[in-house]
Amino acid sequence: RAEAGMEEEDVLFGLIGKIRAHPGQRDALLTVLGGSSQDIPGCLAYILGEDAADPDIIWVTEVWASREAHHASLSLPAVQAAISVGRRLIASFDLNAEMRPVAGIPGR
């Protein structure tokens, strides 16, 4: 791989998520998810989108400076609060794919 020489800490961490909200709850869930992502250490991107065809589906693309930065974010009070509220609005995670962001990273 072109990046074969990259050390572990150079490797960014990313997630592609497809989240199904309970019917009628997508806007509420977007508000919860959107609120918690601003200025979290190591969060390079947290893009939320409404599926154009399915009214219950939210897409989220996350880019983190490292796996550790993502993991640490999960214990932040704001994120914990969002998870506890959001959980009740979520019907299922239809997709949660881990990926290594390699190009087009915002701000880089």
Added chain:
Amino acid sequence: RAEAGMEEEDVLFGLIGKIRAHPGQRDALLTVLGGSSQDIPGCLAYILGEDAADPDIIWVTEVWASREAHHASLSLPAVQAAISVGRRLIASFDLNAEMRPVAGIPGR
């Protein structure tokens, strides 16, 4: 919807793609896809990632200022060139979901 009042042109256009490269061609395809996305009018994000589990899969998250901006990009010489080269490296599009980006837009 909270954004019910948004006019059509305020609505951003986004795509989540899962692209399967021919075996051993992911790096080459990433190079082709990564090269063509810089400074294309209306392209607010074009994040490329390697699937962490499947060595042939690329994830792409695109955010465009409008559907029209995305459509116009397809006829740019650089993008046409990337498509013609990339096409030979692509085995299949396993996912190509249209979405409306609503939060976390880079630079906004």
